[in-house]
Amino acid sequence: MSNFSEESILNYLGPYKGDGSAVLRSLQLVQELLGYVPDSALDIIAKNSNVSRAEVYGVFTFYSDFRSTPPAKAVVKVCVAEACQASGSASLISELHDKGYDIHKGNIKDDIQMEQTFCLGNCALGPAAMVNGAPIGRATCAKIFAATSAVTA
Amino acid sequence: MTKVFVPMDSAALSMGANEVAQAITDQATKSGLDVTVVRNGSRGMLWLEPLVEVETEAGRIGYANVSADQIPDLIATGLLSGSSHDSCLGLVEELDFLKNQTRITFARVGVTDPLSLVDYEANGGLKGLRNAIAMTPAKIVDEVTDSGLRGRGGAGFPAGIKWKTVLNTESDQKYICCNADEGDSGTFADRMLMEGDPFTLIEGMIIAGIAVGATQGLIYVRSEYPHAIDVLNQAIQIAIEHKVLGTSVLGSEFSFNLEVRVGAGSYVCGEETAMLESLEGKRGMVRAKPPIPALVGLFGKPTVINNVMTLAAVPMILADGAASYQSFGVDRSRGTQVFQLAGNILRGGIVELPFGITLGDLVNKVGGGTHSGRPVKTVQIGGPLGAYLGVESWDVPMGYESLAEVGGMLGHGGIVIFDDTVNMAKQARFAMEFCAEESCGKCTPCRIGSTRGVEVIDRIVAGEEQAKNLELLEDLCEVMTDGSLCAMGGLTPLPVRSALKLFPADFGIKVEVK
Numbered sequence: 001m002s003n004f005s006e007e008s009i010l011n012y013l014g015p016y017k018g019d020g021s022a023v024l025r026s027l028q029l030v031q032e033l034l035g036y037v038p039d040s041a042l043d044i045i046a047k048n049s050n051v052s053r054a055e056v057y058g059v060f061t062f063y064s065d066f067r068s069t070p071p072a073k074a075v076v077k078v079c080v081a082e083a084c085q086a087s088g089s090a091s092l093i094s095e096l097h098d099k100g101y102d103i104h105k106g107n108i109k110d111d112i113q114m115e116q117t118f119c120l121g122n123c124a125l126g127p128a129a130m131v132n133g134a135p136i137g138r139a140t141c142a143k144i145f146a147a148t149s150a151v152t153a
Numbered sequence: 154m155t156k157v158f159v160p161m162d163s164a165a166l167s168m169g170a171n172e173v174a175q176a177i178t179d180q181a182t183k184s185g186l187d188v189t190v191v192r193n194g195s196r197g198m199l200w201l202e203p204l205v206e207v208e209t210e211a212g213r214i215g216y217a218n219v220s221a222d223q224i225p226d227l228i229a230t231g232l233l234s235g236s237s238h239d240s241c242l243g244l245v246e247e248l249d250f251l252k253n254q255t256r257i258t259f260a261r262v263g264v265t266d267p268l269s270l271v272d273y274e275a276n277g278g279l280k281g282l283r284n285a286i287a288m289t290p291a292k293i294v295d296e297v298t299d300s301g302l303r304g305r306g307g308a309g310f311p312a313g314i315k316w317k318t319v320l321n322t323e324s325d326q327k328y329i330c331c332n333a334d335e336g337d338s339g340t341f342a343d344r345m346l347m348e349g350d351p352f353t354l355i356e357g358m359i360i361a362g363i364a365v366g367a368t369q370g371l372i373y374v375r376s377e378y379p380h381a382i383d384v385l386n387q388a389i390q391i392a393i394e395h396k397v398l399g400t401s402v403l404g405s406e407f408s409f410n411l412e413v414r415v416g417a418g419s420y421v422c423g424e425e426t427a428m429l430e431s432l433e434g435k436r437g438m439v440r441a442k443p444p445i446p447a448l449v450g451l452f453g454k455p456t457v458i459n460n461v462m463t464l465a466a467v468p469m470i471l472a473d474g475a476a477s478y479q480s481f482g483v484d485r486s487r488g489t490q491v492f493q494l495a496g497n498i499l500r501g502g503i504v505e506l507p508f509g510i511t512l513g514d515l516v517n518k519v520g521g522g523t524h525s526g527r528p529v530k531t532v533q534i535g536g537p538l539g540a541y542l543g544v545e546s547w548d549v550p551m552g553y554e555s556l557a558e559v560g561g562m563l564g565h566g567g568i569v570i571f572d573d574t575v576n577m578a579k580q581a582r583f584a585m586e587f588c589a590e591e592s593c594g595k596c597t598p599c600r601i602g603s604t605r606g607v608e609v610i611d612r613i614v615a616g617e618e619q620a621k622n623l624e625l626l627e628d629l630c631e632v633m634t635d636g637s638l639c640a641m642g643g644l645t646p647l648p649v650r651s652a653l654k655l656f657p658a659d660f661g662i663k664v665e666v667k
Contacts, residue, residue, distance in 0.1 A: 020434070021433050021434040021452070022434050023434040023435070024417060024431060024434040024435070025414075025434065026434075027417075028415065028417065049434075055435075058435075058436050059434070059435060059436055062419065062436035062437060062593075063416075063417035063418050063419050063437075064417070064418035064419065065376050065416075065417040065418035066417065077377075079338075081338030081339075081537065081587075082338040082339060082496065082533055082537060082569050082580070082583070083338045083339040083495040083496040083567075083569045084338070084496075085496075085575075085580075085583070086495075086496030086497040086569055086570060086571045086572070086575065087496060087497055087524070117377060117418075118336065118338065118420055118537075118587065118590075118591070119336055119337070119338045119340075119377065120163075120377050121163065121335060121340070121341040121344040121377065121378060122163060122164050122167050122341065123338060123339045123340070123341055123493065123495035123496065123501070123567070123569070124164065124199040124200065124341070124493070124494060124495050124496075124498060124501025124502050125164055125167060125168065125199055125200075125202070125501065126495075126496065128167070130377075133379045134166070135163045135164070135166050135167035135380075136167050137164060137167030137168045137202075138167075138168070
């Protein structure tokens, strides 16, 4: 995934050339293409959007979705918001912690990365989780690892 | 041919609905059965998901909590003819939970195929838009004003007045922005409507465009809703192909284009001015008001910003008239509200009812109390910035003003239920922590106060100089309330203060709380 050229990114961002209002979308497109936003892409986006690198960096750091390093094969989002707290997310999170995953740090272990999120909109079937975009209701360790093994295999 | 419905709503998917749909198709092929699997939205009875329905002459028969490995057995015992089985619920529409509701905004959700425009029209869709096309813009705005529809995003501002402001503002370009950044924990109605009946939202936005003279619409959806984004994009494509969207809406002189924009994991972008900044590709920093977005909105142009639920109520208002919608509700809370029962709740999901049902009835009678079976200790209404209420508020009717009277806030209509194992000091601390995490950083009380708030609560719980620290917390809450531009900093004190007032013992408080 780290093999990319300036041309390929510029090609991808083509429709937004000179559009200063497309910084967020450009970052999203790069992340969609590469899985993360490498530092050099900030310069490419700045040039393409005709804004300063500082502005691009500002947008990049504001939004929690963006990552500066490649993600694991399986990215697990675990909800830490109120409705899931009421449904026992704390014990799920501590079980995951015992298995070596700190959702607050988002460390990678065995091609799996677990991250906290505030609400997945599945608040009546908590604790809620999501593995590479696929939702898991009434989440347990067993359900989560069954889903991750399907994508890391 | 037998029609079988398996929801493709995210909540249903989270319980294995895709696997169930696949198993039904596989089994039908294997046994040479003539079955069509329709992927509908969810009925909103989320504790029953995956809820499989079979169309019979008597009506649609439901089967609850179906799993893929049950399918061969279910089909062998007559699922396709609606025969009884342990998981059989009988006629879905006769279930108390559904039967006792007034489904207006959610009338089609779970009933129709979300991506079938034919289904949509056959069930009353596009009637409102056709009526609107035949009316003057001012008359459309009057209808919406007369209906009493108020913003469902939380602030409850009368939708018609907002529209009128945009209509009366001269500009070469105006925008309709749908706020679908449903970030409040305990709310999922926007997501379910977008996944289960996207054409309703699209129709509502086109009507808004015709009413105020806007030709471009944008739907700002949070990235945590990948499935809703996918369904909306497909629905927009279908609407374009059928000339519902585009240069000549349903053959009229009106033009309306619509685009989905995706958020990037920021709660504060649900605040309307932060959302505008984000739509302009910037950091989601809150703007000062005035000027209001209706005058100076997206790219400085007059902009209608409405929540999904607000815009989705519009087609029905234009189809059946303002008086019909206005006839529901209490006082100044007119129409229906889509309540969402969430958290530790036995029967969680969507409850659409006229305003006025009491909180206690909603939680206990409709929701059946907690999922854990333990007593309810508290409920939080209106998301992370909403107040905690105790069981002494059971008799409060659900409405904007009635909730405000007891220090609560309706917000987006989400209700999170907690049982008696919850520690309210932890919840208060979390409210401050969440604010620190999600603050855009523009206002000092919000940016710094939230971090100080966590520390002060920790000191109170640790029993350090409680009287002094309680005074400090109160002072901090006051500064945050009065000194923040938006609800992020301004309302974070609401859950904190209410938790402290209702459950001082959880904070280990030995002195009296004022």
